[in-house]
Amino acid sequence: MTDIVVPQLGESVTEATVGQWLKKAGDKVSKDEVLVELETDKVSVEVAATADGTLSEIVANEGDTVEIGAILGRLGSGSGEAPASEESAPAEAKSESAEQPKEEAPKEEASASSGGGDLTDVSVPPMGESVTEGTLGEFLKKVGDKVSKDETIAEIETDKVALEVPATADGTIAELLVSPGDTVTPGSVIARISGGAGGSAAASSGGSVTKEARVTEGAATSQTPAETGQSASGQEDRPVSPSVRRVAAEGGVNPQDIPGTGRDGRATKADAVDFVNKAAQAPKTESKPQPAASQREIGPREERVKMTRLRQTIARRLKEAQDTAAMLTTFNDVDMSAVMALRSKYKENFAEKHGVKLGFMGFFTKAIVSALQEIPAVNAEIDGTDIIYKNYYDIGMAVGTDKGLVVPVIRDCDELSIAGIERELGNLARKARDGDLTIGDMQGGTFTVTNGGVYGSLMSTPILNPPQSGVLGMHRIEQRPVAINGKVEIRPMMYLALSYDHRIVDGKEAVTFLVRVKEALEDPERLLLDV
CATH class of the missing domain: 3.30.559.10 (Chloramphenicol acetyltransferase-like domain)
Structure with missing residues (x-):
C-alpha cells in the first residue's frame, strides 16, 4: 500500500484545495499518471502516481483543504489486493487486465523497465514554484558510461536557472530517453541507469522503441488544441478544474474556449487568467502589427544564435x-x-x-x-x-x-x-x-x-x-x-x-x-x- 500525499507547493504556500480527481477508486493507474489536481492561490498542481497499481482509496474529496504531506489517497498493487472486500477471482481478472496496457506502444517503457530487473530511472527534479518545464541543455554522460550516485549526468535550462540532474544510483548509463533541446517537465524520465550488464543489454534491445514512445507521448502532452487540429468548440468533453471555471465565469468567457497547456490539453488556472486578460485587452491590441512569422535571412558577416530560456x-x-x-x-x-x-x-x-x-x-x-x-x-x-x-x-x-x-x-x-x-x-x-x-x-x-x-x-x-x-x-x-x-x-x-x-x-x-x-x-x- 502506497500513500498519495500532497507534495511541496512552493515558497509560502502551505495548503491547497482538492480540485478534481481524474481517477476513481478501483481504477488501474500507471506510474507518473496524473491522479488528482490541487489548486493553490498561485498555481494548479498535478499529483501523479508514484508506481503502477490500483487507486484503492480516496481519502481527500474534491473541495477539501489539505496541507503539505496530507494523505490524498492510497495506491494498491496492480493485482487488486489493496481493496479488502474483493474476491480472489476478480483480483485475478484484474491482474490479467492490468497486463493489457503493457502491449501498447506508449507503455513500452514499463515493460522495458521491468524486463531489465535492475534499471533505475533518472527523473527531472522539481524546478520550483511556477516553473513547469525546462529545456534539456546537454548530457554530460553517454550510453555505456559509468556513473556514481549523485554525479551530474545532465543539465536543464529553465526560465530562471540551470538545473543539474544527478544520477540516482551507481551503475552504467543504459539509455538516454530525450535529446538536447527537448522540453522536459518535473518528474519525467530522461535516462535509465543499469546496475549491471543485464540491465544494459535489456536497454539496448528495447531502447529505441522506448525512446520513441516517450518522445511521442511528451509531444502529445505539450500540444495545444490548435496543434492537434481541434477547435475550441470541439473540446466540450475536456475536463475543466474548478479554478478554471471560476476564472472563466468572472471573466465572462466559455471555459471550453480556453487553450490548455496542461496535461492532455487541459487548461490550467494560469491559462484561464491569461485568456481572460487577453480577451479584455483585445480592442486595444487589434490594430497592433503582428510580428513576422518568418525569420529574416542573415548576411555573410552575421551569425544567428538561439536565445537561452x-x-x-x-x-x-x-x-x-x-x-x-x-x-x-x-x-x-x-x-x-x-x-x-x-x-x-x-x-x-x-x-x-x-x-x-x-x-x-x-x-x-x-x-x-x-x-x-x-x-x-x-x-x-x-x-x-x-x-x-x-x-x-x-x-x-x-x-x-x-x-x-x-x-x-x-x-x-x-x-x-x-x-x-x-x-x-x-x-x-x-x-x-x-x-x-x-x-x-x-x-x-x-x-x-x-x-x-x-x-x-x-x-x-x-x-x-x-x-x-x-x-x-x-x-x-x-x-x-x-x-x-x-x-x-x-x-x-x-x-x-x-x-x-x-x-x-x-x-x-x-x-x-x-x-x-x-x-x-x-x-x-x-x-x-x-x-
Missing part, C-alpha cells in the same frame, strides 16, 4: 514590467565620504573578526531596510485590486553572469548585521559565478538593488522586478565639486536612482524614501541609533 525570460519579464507598471524614476546623489572613512578605518578589524570583507552593500542594505520600514508602500505589491504590505525585508541583489542577469535574494535583512549581509552576499555571488544558484535562492524578494557602478555607469533608470514596486540603482563613485557650508569641496559622490510603481507609490513617498537612504549613508550613526 533564461535570456528569453529576462526579455519577457522586463517588457512585462514596462507594460504593466506605471514606472517612474526619481534621482538623488549621496556623499560617500562618511561611509568610505568608516570602511577604511575598520575594514581590517572587520575582516579579522567576521571573516568577510567590509564592502558598501552592507551599509546600503541597512539604509534601504530603514527606509522601507518608514515607507512600506515601496516594499509592497499589487495583487488584483488589493495591495499586499510585507513586514519582512528580503532584498534581491542583481548579479550579471555569463548566462544573463539573475537576482538572488538575501532573506530577513532587518534581522542581519552588516557582517551577516556581507557574508550572505558573498555566498550568493560565488554561487552565481559558479552557476550553482537554485530557484529558492531567487524567489520571494520584496525589493531589488542593482549596482551598475561596478561597470562604470554614471546614471541609469533601472527596471522593476515584478511584482516588486521598487528597485534602487547604484552607480559609480566619482570625485565631484560640491558646496559644503558655503565652500566648494571635492567629495566622492554617487548618483542614486529609485524606479517605482506609481500605481501604489506616490511621488512624495518615493522622494522621501531616497532622501532617507541618502541621510543614512551620509550619517551612518543614524543606522546605529535607529533615527
Whole structure:
C-alpha cells in the first residue's frame, strides 16, 4: 500500500484545495499518471502516481483543504489486493487486465523497465514554484558510461536557472530517453541507469522503441488544441478544474474556449487568467502589427544564435514590467565620504573578526531596510485590486553572469548585521559565478538593488522586478565639486536612482524614501541609533 500525499507547493504556500480527481477508486493507474489536481492561490498542481497499481482509496474529496504531506489517497498493487472486500477471482481478472496496457506502444517503457530487473530511472527534479518545464541543455554522460550516485549526468535550462540532474544510483548509463533541446517537465524520465550488464543489454534491445514512445507521448502532452487540429468548440468533453471555471465565469468567457497547456490539453488556472486578460485587452491590441512569422535571412558577416530560456525570460519579464507598471524614476546623489572613512578605518578589524570583507552593500542594505520600514508602500505589491504590505525585508541583489542577469535574494535583512549581509552576499555571488544558484535562492524578494557602478555607469533608470514596486540603482563613485557650508569641496559622490510603481507609490513617498537612504549613508550613526 502506497500513500498519495500532497507534495511541496512552493515558497509560502502551505495548503491547497482538492480540485478534481481524474481517477476513481478501483481504477488501474500507471506510474507518473496524473491522479488528482490541487489548486493553490498561485498555481494548479498535478499529483501523479508514484508506481503502477490500483487507486484503492480516496481519502481527500474534491473541495477539501489539505496541507503539505496530507494523505490524498492510497495506491494498491496492480493485482487488486489493496481493496479488502474483493474476491480472489476478480483480483485475478484484474491482474490479467492490468497486463493489457503493457502491449501498447506508449507503455513500452514499463515493460522495458521491468524486463531489465535492475534499471533505475533518472527523473527531472522539481524546478520550483511556477516553473513547469525546462529545456534539456546537454548530457554530460553517454550510453555505456559509468556513473556514481549523485554525479551530474545532465543539465536543464529553465526560465530562471540551470538545473543539474544527478544520477540516482551507481551503475552504467543504459539509455538516454530525450535529446538536447527537448522540453522536459518535473518528474519525467530522461535516462535509465543499469546496475549491471543485464540491465544494459535489456536497454539496448528495447531502447529505441522506448525512446520513441516517450518522445511521442511528451509531444502529445505539450500540444495545444490548435496543434492537434481541434477547435475550441470541439473540446466540450475536456475536463475543466474548478479554478478554471471560476476564472472563466468572472471573466465572462466559455471555459471550453480556453487553450490548455496542461496535461492532455487541459487548461490550467494560469491559462484561464491569461485568456481572460487577453480577451479584455483585445480592442486595444487589434490594430497592433503582428510580428513576422518568418525569420529574416542573415548576411555573410552575421551569425544567428538561439536565445537561452533564461535570456528569453529576462526579455519577457522586463517588457512585462514596462507594460504593466506605471514606472517612474526619481534621482538623488549621496556623499560617500562618511561611509568610505568608516570602511577604511575598520575594514581590517572587520575582516579579522567576521571573516568577510567590509564592502558598501552592507551599509546600503541597512539604509534601504530603514527606509522601507518608514515607507512600506515601496516594499509592497499589487495583487488584483488589493495591495499586499510585507513586514519582512528580503532584498534581491542583481548579479550579471555569463548566462544573463539573475537576482538572488538575501532573506530577513532587518534581522542581519552588516557582517551577516556581507557574508550572505558573498555566498550568493560565488554561487552565481559558479552557476550553482537554485530557484529558492531567487524567489520571494520584496525589493531589488542593482549596482551598475561596478561597470562604470554614471546614471541609469533601472527596471522593476515584478511584482516588486521598487528597485534602487547604484552607480559609480566619482570625485565631484560640491558646496559644503558655503565652500566648494571635492567629495566622492554617487548618483542614486529609485524606479517605482506609481500605481501604489506616490511621488512624495518615493522622494522621501531616497532622501532617507541618502541621510543614512551620509550619517551612518543614524543606522546605529535607529533615527
